Amino acid sequence: MAATEVPPSETTRWRAVVRVLRSPLDSLGCTLLPASCSLCGSPLPRLSTVPICDACWREFPLQTQPICAQCGDALPAAGLSTLCRACRMAPPPFIRAVSHSVYQGRMREAIHALKYDRLYAASTRLGSMLAAAIAQLHGQAPHEMLVIPVPLHRSKYAQRGFNQSRALAAQALRSLRKSHPEWRLTLASRTLLRQRATETQAGLTPRQRRINVRGAFVVSEPARVTGQHILVVDDIFTTGATARAAAQALLQAGAASVWVATLARAQLAAGFGSAATYEDTEQAAPKAGTPGANTHANSSTNGSTFEEQPSF
Secondary structure (H helix, E strand, O other), X not given: OOOOOOOOOHHHHHHHHHHHHHHHHHHHHHHHOOOEOOOOOOEOOOOOOOOOOHHHHHXXXXXXXXXXXXXXXXXXXXXXXXXXXXXXXXXXXOOOEEEEEEOXXXXXXXXXXXXXXXXXXXXXXXXXXXXXXXXXXOOOOOOEEEEEEOOOOHHHHHHHOOOHHHHHHHHHHHHHHHHOOOOEEEEOOOOEEEOOOOOOOOOOOHHHHHHHHOOOEEEOOHHHHOOOEEEEEEEEEOOOHHHHHHHHHHHHOOOOXXXXXXXXXXXXXXXXXXXXXXXXXXXXOOOOOOOOHHHHHOOOEOOEOOOOOOOO
């Protein structure tokens, strides 16, 4: 018996028309309104609200070597411990920190474009990457958590105009509602405050970073935190100074546990303690002619500049 043919719906017909027209329209649009990739400068093959080419998105560096089970830093290839030396010597107050990519190359450039070129549209895809990092906690972290982006001081917020950590967190939660509907994650962006303006972390040793952010955070809503499991979110994790300070403030306010998720993780290149150095974090400002250079150059206000280095 021949199968009954079902006539296509109007929606299906329109989708087919759109597929046929999309490619010529993209080509025409790129001819009339030429645009280039914000990261590599290559011409974009189609119209997009996010001027980053597919090739650059594929070049984001992933972590391939063994990492610390608690803070996510790279471990020596021949190491016997699952924890890095820093976590063994001074265990952090958070249970585990996870990241999506290494803070190098295209990931570093994309974060700069978001923060300093104000490429807000990039937060959608970057937020989905942050969601993938948070998903690493599935089966270990509680399914119900308050999600708290690392706050900016009000003076820094006035300069930048937005908090990139909050933007990434909001997009990540949208992705996780689809991929992990069993999770109950609530964004609480006003629960943690940065009560004083800290110095830029660029060029500081790990010890100086810890001193710089010591006592910088305060919980504005202790009742909301008491007994709750907390997920702290930021764009980059370097030495863990900010993550430790934020987690400590939340635990002192009564939080049951603190977890950390970031978009990228800077890896320890050499040394330990005050002599530690991290990969790809030495250049404090984008070079002229590269993404973020113009914005950073004009970001000074009363002698201060945007915090170019990772906040964690």
